[in-house]
Amino acid sequence: MYRDNTKVVKIGKCVIGGGNPILIQSMTNTHTEDVAATVAQIKELTKAGCEIIRCTVPTKEAALAIKEIKKQIEIPLVADIHFDYKMAIMAMENGADKIRINPGNIGGTDKIKAVVDVARERNIPIRVGVNSGSLEKDLIEKYGGVTAEGIVESALDKVKIIEDLGYDNLVVSIKSSDVMMCVKAHELIAKQTNHPLHVGITESGTIFSGSIKSSIGLGLILNQGIGDTIRVSLTDDPVREIEAAKLILKTLGLRKGGIEVVSCPTCGRTRINLIDLAGKVEKMVSGYDLDLKLAVMGCVVNGPGEAKEADLGIAGGDGCGVLIKHGEIIKKVPEEELLDTLRYELDNWNE
Structure with missing residues (x-):
């Protein structure tokens, strides 16, 4: 199922690419400068199953905070950089395991080279990220609008800038809020590069619409063996992103573990508040x-x-309620004891 011809990239203690398991990412929504709040959120996300975390680094204070944050967390930290190449350098100097940049918005080749030189010195991977919303005007004109082809060309142009500087420890990310455009772009780029791909549907929306759009988009992409790390972008608590990502991977058969809950849709026979119970x-x-x-x-x-x-x-x-194992009723209890009965069964499942 995995596209196993991709390069292996090491991010902190994690590895992606080369057929390794797909890892789940999220991004903090705290001010990175607030070390306590950022660490607390990262720990909560780690407990939920997050394997790589990204933090925005817009200021010198945020870059400096990375050093302290890193001391208190267990998963790799990716520094998200916009515009200021100095922030990328400072983030790496303060312990970032990976940086995310768009080479097109941090300045000329000299500034990109300064970033690459530090990355090379520390063997820190660079994620080259391109979004459909930031596509260059010349590519929009060339393709007659924002297209999958334009997104791919833009991303590969940025990759080449860094490769021409003699560095190929790269991860590529191409995102769009248009689900089918995003799917097509990944199908195209997977044929043109062997760098690992970080996959997600950007700005996908709320927990409802975002989960549906991400499930469709990621499902279509991952089912073709494309993708090495994923993020489900939701306008909600980042923990919900992890829960959705885990279920997507489990549903596709790409990850085991975790309890899959199935429930009936209710009907006229329902004699219990099933919506509340299932929740x-x-x-x-x-x-x-x-x-x-x-x-x-x-x-x-x-x-x-x-x-x-x-x-x-x-x-x-x-x-009343019943506990069922493989289709057979094994216990009947009062309705108010149903959840506790289930909890006891799960607590003792492997005994």
């Missing part, structure tokens, strides 16, 4: 590192049969 179950099981399927059903009559393909299930109605 509580999903929140509860997020902390378990178990590789199983859990069904939440709203009818004790048909629930066991409908849940037979799940490893474990619960169903409720009319004040």
Whole structure:
């Protein structure tokens, strides 16, 4: 499934490319200068399953903060740079494991070379990022608008600038909020470079629209074996990005672990507040590192049969609930004890 002909790139203690597992990224929304807040958020994201974190570095204070942040976190830190090449250099000098730049907006070749020289000296990978929203005017004119072809050409032009400076420790990122344009761009660039690709649908939206757009886009891209790291960009708590990314990878069969919750859509037979119950179950099981399927059903009559393909299930109605294992009812409890019964079963699953 993986595009295993990509180069292997080391980011801190992590490796991507070359057929290695796809890693999940997110980005802090704190002020990087606020070390305590940034570290707290990174730790929360790490607990949720984030494997690489990106922090914005717009100021000297933010660049200096990286040194202290790095002392308190366990995952690699990527410094996100816009416009000021000096921030990229300072970020690397203060311990950034990787930097993200768009060579087209940090100045002339001399400034890009200054960044590359420090990256080479410290063997720090550079992520070359290009978004459809920042596509150059000449490429828009060439292709008659913002197109997948234009995005790819822009990205490869930026990659060549750095390669011509004798450095190829690179990761490439091409993003668009247009899902199908983004898919096409990744299909094109995967044929033209062997640098690892960071994949995401940028500015995808809220938890609802963003999750749907990201699932479609990432699903179509990853299912072709394209992509080495991913980020689900959501206008929400970054932890939600990790949860969505994990489920996308699990659904595609690219990652194991974590409880998959399935639930019926409710109908006239439902005799329990299934929407509330399913939400509580999903929140509860997020902390378990178990590789199983859990069904939440709203009818004790048909629930066991409908849940037979799940490893474990619960169903409720009319004040009572049942615990189901592989389609068989193993326990009947009062409705108010259903969640605690399920929790006990999960706590003792491997015993």
